Amino acid sequence: MLPYSRALRALPQVARSSRYPLARLGTTVVVRLQHSAPAQREGEVVAGGSSPEVNVEKKQTKPDYAKINAEKKEKLLLQIKAINEEVSKEIQAGVLSNTVAELFFKQVEALPRVPRTSYLVAESFKDSITSIMEKATKEANDVNQQRVPISPLAVLKKAISHNVALPSHYVYVVSQLLAEGDSSNAMSLWVTYLENNVDSKRSFISLLPFYSLVTIAYLDLCISQKSEPELEKLQQLLQVKSLPRVHTLKSSLNTVIPQSDARFKPLSNALDGLFLFSVDPNATSLIVEAMRASELGETRTVHQTWNNIRKASELNGKKITEDTMVAFMKMFNTLNLTSEAQGIWNTLINSGIHPSTNAWNNLLVTVSKTRGPFAKRLGQVEYVKSKIPSPDDQTFATLIRVYTTLKEFEKVEEIAKDKMDISIVSQAYLQSLASRGDFSVVEQFLTTLKKRNIQLNQTSYNMVLAAALRQGHSEKIPELMKDMKREGIKPDIATYTIVMDHNLKELASRGEVFTDHAFELFFEELAQNGIKPNQFTFTAIMDNLAKNGSVEAAESFFRYLQAKKMASPVSYISLITSEFEAGRPSEGEDLFREFLNERYRVTASHWAALFKGLSRNGKTEELKSWLSSLEETPALLNRFSIYFLLTAAKSRRDRELAEQVVDFIARHKMKSVISSKTSEVIKDLERQMDLQLPEYLQG
DNA sequence: GGCTAGGACT
Known part of the structure; x- marks a missing residue:
């Protein structure tokens, strides 16, 4: 036996020890994660101006200035404390802001002159000034208030003149x-701030809210003056090199200006434009981020990117290269968003690019996946195929895949027969055989390949392994893995995931319980081989855990x-299904709601999992309300x-x-969704409760 | 290109 399959073999042999051991695995990781959270929070203002250390080692012959200063300071602090206490007392007693402000600043004035650069005094008055401002705002909004209150702006101006703002x-x-739409005064206040704080050090983090507001004011002024915002001008204005991030600015915008406001x-849009202007449309980082999202099925992120x-390219005139376009075509193909991929192809042609064979190959995939009857899709494939100026090996491999999905196996044979010596073609052919379902044919072809000295690659091995397991030939696994090793093909995370998943299922079918030890061995072995588990691995574990352990443990893992x-x-969907299976319909529903709010493309088959779960749990009221929610998108049914x-x-x-459902079908003319099984149920319903069918469904 | 879920009958 091979050393690297030690843990995989160990999985089915584990003892039935504790009941839900993996629950601990899940929670340990979560706890560890929480502990490693960043300790520092963004936006925390560090109190400025620490008091200078007093040097006590001065000669005793001279007057003790240090002592005198310390005494002065102590006296000052006491005075400040008294002033603050008075302010809060007055406000609590309902004294009007006008008066509070007047009294407050009079007392501040009486203090020794506050140096401009010292934040010590300003910091200690911070809350008092804020509460006077808040009181003033409250009074201004109070319709019963007769006297005109002092404005927060006036309070600020006074504070500025006393160096305590x-x-x-x-x-x-x-x-x-x-919020009032006075962006030019907002902007002048920033200038005032700069003038009054020329010498002081500015911390980016503590000024972030201010920077954000000034950016918004600047954009607002640009919009009203119909001038183009410029990044450089803004940087000069703010006197910073790096600007706040877009999401920071957007959240400022959200708090300051209501979405209903016309501005x-x-x-x-101006915020987006400002930043997109400096974006390179062909930046690798963008493509990498989009690819990560497409692997996880995060449709919205790929769209957004x-x-x-496109916006960036429009704004700064940098052309999107063919490579970038094709990369996105490919991503949209994997997400089955063929109309998007088609759109990119059109953009590509319209921008005068002469499409590469790679682009053509991707178009083949696009048309083969575009919704519609197989015959129509085949027609499109043939058309595209006939247009490709210089097909390459990849084209033939792609055609084999495309014909396989369209179940045109004769065409697969035709393409493959005289190109078996081209490695990628023979791999594609092998994969086609593996996907069909007769494992003996796969084995035969493997022998042929061996005779011809053509080696399988990693992906092909994985597909063959998966096919063997799918068709119940687990006894073939050791031999296949031995071959793999002999040919120097290393098992990768997909290999491990396929076999691990199978072993867990077998374990479950024997009524055994998973133990921590088995998983420890598994992860240890992955680590020893330098393989990192991925979302497939974890999803497989979670799924098996939910089906053969406890849903709670699976939840924690999720x-x-x-x-x-x-x-x-x-x-x-795995967890949602398990919640329903475990008789926890409300948990299943909640999770489905959460799923809808994420950035995924939710399909009709996802909805089917919800309807099945609620149906099996007898939740007819919930079914009714979910059904009504699909009124605008009946295709999701x-x-x-x-x-x-x-x-x-x-x-x-x-x-x-029953009536709601048949009515829904009739109104949306969805006869095609009625299968033979469904029509039997409908007949039963007619008999059982004398259900009257709408005209559309009769016969 | 592959690995994980789900889709009629229990």
């Missing part, structure tokens, strides 16, 4: 000015996946969902639900 006070007033949308790339940004539609809805109506004898 802090950035947070400016921010308070600037926010109000922005909101233009400002939000592509849209940003939260860990989320924290690691490894959750996907697959892990969501497939034949399985319809079947589950109707069987629930039948078993719970819920006439209302």
Whole structure:
């Protein structure tokens, strides 16, 4: 036996020890994760101006200035404390802001002159000034208030003149000015701030809210003056090199200006434009990020990135290269968003690029995946194929894959027969055989390849392994893995995931319980081989855990996946299904709601999992309300969902639900979603509760 | 290109 399969072999042999041991695995990781959270929080203002250390080693003959200073300081602090206490007393007693402000500043004036650069005094008055401002705002909003209150701006100006104004006070007033639409005064306050703080050190973090507001004010002024915002001008204005991040700015915008305000949308667009202007549409980082998202099924992120790339190119005139376009075509193909891929192809042609063979090959995949009957898709494939100026080996391999999905196996044979010596073609052919279902044919072809001295690559081996297991030939695994080793092909994470998943299922089928030890061995072996588990590995573990352990343990594991940004539609649906199976319909529903709010493309088959779960749990009221929610998007209801809805109506004898479903089908003219099984259920319902069918469904 | 989920009958 091979050393690297030690842990895999160990999995089915583990003892039945503790009940839900993996629950601990999940929680340990989560706990560890929480502990490693960053200790420092963004936006925390560090109190400025620490008091200078007093040097006590001075000669005793001279007057003790240090002591005198310390005494002075102590006296000052006491005075400040008294002033602050008075302010809060007055405010509590309901004294008007006008008076509070007047008294307050009079007392501040009476103090020894506050040096401009000292934050010590300013810091200690921070809260008092803020509460006076807040009181003033409250009074201004109070319709019963007769006297005209002092404005927060006036409070700020006084504070400035006494050198006790802090950035947070400016921010308070600037926010109000922005909300009122007075961006030019908001901007002048920033200039005032700069003038009054020329010598002081500025911390980017503590000024972040201020920077954000000034950026918004600047953009607002640009919009109203119909001038183009410029990044450089803004940098000069703020006197910084790096600007706040887009999401920081957007959240400032959200707090200051309500979305219903007419200025909101233009400002939000201007923010995007400002930053996209400096984006290189062909930056590798963008493609890498989009590829990560597409692997996880995060459709919205891929869309957003592509849209940003297009906007950036539009703004700064940098052309999107063919490589970038093809990369996105490929991503949209994997996500089955063929109309997007088609759109990119059109852009590519319209921008005058002469498409490479690589681009053509991707188009083949696009048209083969575009929704519609197989015959129509085949026609499109043939058309594209005939247009490719110089097909390469990759084209033939792609054609084999495409014909395989369209079940055109004769065409597969035709392409493959005289190109078996081209490695990628023979691999594609082997994969085609593996996907079909007769493992003996796969084995035969493996012998042929051996005779011809053609080696399988990693992916092909994995597909063959998966095919063997899928068709119940687990006895073939050791031999295949031995071959793999002999040919120097290393098992990768996919290999491990395939075999581990199978072993867990076998273990479960024997009624055994997973133990920590088995998983420890598994992860240890991965580590020894330098292999990192991925979202597939974890999803497989979570799925098996939910089906053969406890849903609670799976939940904890799932939260860990989320924290690691490894959750996907697959892990969501797996857990949702398990919740329903475990008789926890409300947990299943909650999770489905969460799933809808994520950035995934939710499909009809995902919805079917919800309808099946609710149906099996007899939740007819919930079924009714979820069904109504699909009124605008009836395409999300497939034949399985319809079947589950109707069987629930039948078993719970819920006439209302039955009527709602048939009515839905009739109104949306969805006859095609009625399968033969479904029509039997409908007949039962007609008999059982004398259900009247709408005209559309009769016959 | 592959690995994880789900889709009628229990």
